[in-house]
Amino acid sequence: MVVAKDLDKILEEKFTSTFRKGYVSINGHTFPKRYEDLKDDFDNLEVGEEDIWICSFPKTGTTWTQEMVWMIVNNLDFKGGEVNLGIRSPFLELSIIFDYRDMLKNNSNFDPPMFLQNSLGFVKSLKSPICMKTHFPYECLPKEIRDGHKSPKIIYVARDPKDTCISYFHHCKLMEGFKGDFDEFCELFLAGKVNFGPFWKHVLTYWEKRNSPNFLFLKYEDMKKDLSKVIRQVAEFLERPLSEEKVEILTKHLSFESMKNNPAVNYGMVCELNKKFKLIEHDGVFMRSGKVGGHKEVMSEEMIRKFDEWTKRNIQGTDYVI
Numbered sequence: 001m002v003v004a005k006d007l008d009k010i011l012e013e014k015f016t017s018t019f020r021k022g023y024v025s026i027n028g029h030t031f032p033k034r035y036e037d038l039k040d041d042f043d044n045l046e047v048g049e050e051d052i053w054i055c056s057f058p059k060t061g062t063t064w065t066q067e068m069v070w071m072i073v074n075n076l077d078f079k080g081g082e083v084n085l086g087i088r089s090p091f092l093e094l095s096i097i098f099d100y101r102d103m104l105k106n107n108s109n110f111d112p113p114m115f116l117q118n119s120l121g122f123v124k125s126l127k128s129p130i131c132m133k134t135h136f137p138y139e140c141l142p143k144e145i146r147d148g149h150k151s152p153k154i155i156y157v158a159r160d161p162k163d164t165c166i167s168y169f170h171h172c173k174l175m176e177g178f179k180g181d182f183d184e185f186c187e188l189f190l191a192g193k194v195n196f197g198p199f200w201k202h203v204l205t206y207w208e209k210r211n212s213p214n215f216l217f218l219k220y221e222d223m224k225k226d227l228s229k230v231i232r233q234v235a236e237f238l239e240r241p242l243s244e245e246k247v248e249i250l251t252k253h254l255s256f257e258s259m260k261n262n263p264a265v266n267y268g269m270v271c272e273l274n275k276k277f278k279l280i281e282h283d284g285v286f287m288r289s290g291k292v293g294g295h296k297e298v299m300s301e302e303m304i305r306k307f308d309e310w311t312k313r314n315i316q317g318t319d320y321v322i
Contacts, residue, residue: 007193010184017177018279019099023193029137030197034096041120042093045142048128051152052238053145054089057202058135058195059167060159061220064254065234067265069155070131071250072235072242078253085265086115089131094119097176097195098270103277112273135196138205151214153238156206159220160322161199162295162307165189175271177280186303190310200314207320224292227251256290 011023022033035042054069056062066089067081074080081088100117103110115122123132134141144150169185172178172194178185185194192198210217216237223230228251235242242250252258259265274280295304311322 004191007188007191010180010188011193014180014184015172015176015178015188018102020097020177021099023195027137027139028192028198028201029140030193030195032096032099032195034099035093038093038096038120039140042136042140043143045092045120045123045144047142047144047150047152048130049150049152050129052129052131053141053152053154054131054133054157055138055141055154055206056135056157057159057164057197057199059164059171061157061218061223062133062135063265064220064223064259065155065157065218066131066133067259067262068231068234068250068254069238071253072231072238072240073129073131075240076242076246076250076253082264084113084115086113089133090115090123090126091119092123092132092134093136103279107277110277116270116273137196137202138209151212153214153216154206154209154212155216155218155234155237156210157218157220157223158203158207160292160295161189161311162299162304163220163292164199165307166295166298168194175274175280182298183303186299186307190306200311204315204318204320207318221292224290227254 016022020032024031024033024036026035026039052069052073054062054066056065063085066085070085070089071077071081086094094116095118098116100110100112104117114125123130139146142150145152145154165186166182168189169178169182172185176195180188188194189197189199192201196202207217209215216234218230218234228247231242231247231250231254235247271280295307299307315322
């Protein structure tokens, strides 16, 4: 069994970088240290009643859902959809994941777009309604949402934790500078020591809210099984019904191959920026596989058993079904 201090050592030695100084635990959740400086600003963010919040644990189908929501809200504006998704559907806390302050101060050639270098400021500059993305646990959403003063539409997307873990591992190697191996990442994931963890605390807190009228809970596996059905469900929830013809068009646009080859949604720009300035040296692609059950090809039987026992403990007493 890996003890907590060993996991903290892995984080310090294998998951810090020029843009990641370390980690903090707040309300039982793991965040990059940068979150501490901005927590009050996130808590006190002014929320628009007409905003749409796409919430999730990382690597559960967030980008897929963002593109779906933006297209539905904007009546399948494919021309407008050529603009980077980070501008159209901003990632609220992106700047705590990539804390580029040192690079901005020390390298005059380093000039990432505003939605990347100051994501909170970028969000504040936009007029409502906004299609917002966040990986924040429910307890860390702005106070106006938590206390019920504002009720924007919230869409949460969840995924099997084993597939999530594998996808998150590859993502962190490619984009966030993780230098450890897969088993080490699995242990961090199970212990809730990856960003926005623990996984089940994140998922179940949103699950408890699923029957609220402004809330829709989706599962990645349902999207893979019948995307057209989920598109109709989301369109109805957003009160933007689509014709069957438009559902068919959007289904093709949201196919894995289409998304993978769409530079506006696949975060290639961030990968290229990090590589150009030698912040990351790992090669790969943002949208890698997208398969359901992909963990069976990668995880050892022992690790699968460990994940299954961990899941059983965490969902016991709830009505959540994977």
